Amino acid sequence: AQSVTQLDSQVPVFEEAPVELRCNYSSSVSVYLFWYVQYPNQGLQLLLKYLSGSTLVKGINGFEAEFNKSQTSFHLRKPSVHISDTAEYFCAVSEGASNFGNEKLTFGTGTRLTIIP
């Protein structure tokens, strides 16, 4: 069974500083990895995803993540954060192997990123 661990429940960062949000996963098969962002009182928006190929994945809003198979990690990074990045960030894993588009997403518990002016 797949699982996702986000060890940091809250991460405060000064504006324009770099940030890394950690995500580790556990799975017995190949996985697909996702980072979603949720702004207050909104749904989830996909930031980026790892499918295969290059281990460095670039997403929207200047975010990127690196897939590390040996460490089973998929940490999210941004070189310089802005006030608007304040949100909840969820890492998710899918072991999707079906052909029907109904694979399950398993979410981590989330990391609350707070940007300090």
Add this chain to the structure above:
Amino acid sequence: DTEVTQTPKHLVMGMTNKKSLKCEQHMGHRAMYWYKQKAKKPPELMFVYSYEKLSINESVPSRFSPECPNSSLLNLHLHALQPEDSALYLCASSYGPPPREQFFGPGTRLTVL
């Protein structure tokens, strides 16, 4: 059209009421999902519809009844809910060869009195 819409945005209901949540997408997606999200928690999967057939039910109480009338529409019928069912209910959809990205709607904020 690349969005998932949900109505209503907010819903307040009593424990004896019957109400429905609606979700719609026009992206040609053939899988649709209902999630429940409590405050400061990740979304929890409730149901998955694939090609308009219920494919996953995560042991959800029968007071929640999903329905997929067509490939673009997903409903969640609510009856005799409990206060602990108050939460944000998110709909999502996905389509395409593996792996598939799920697109989420903005959610319905449900309060059960």
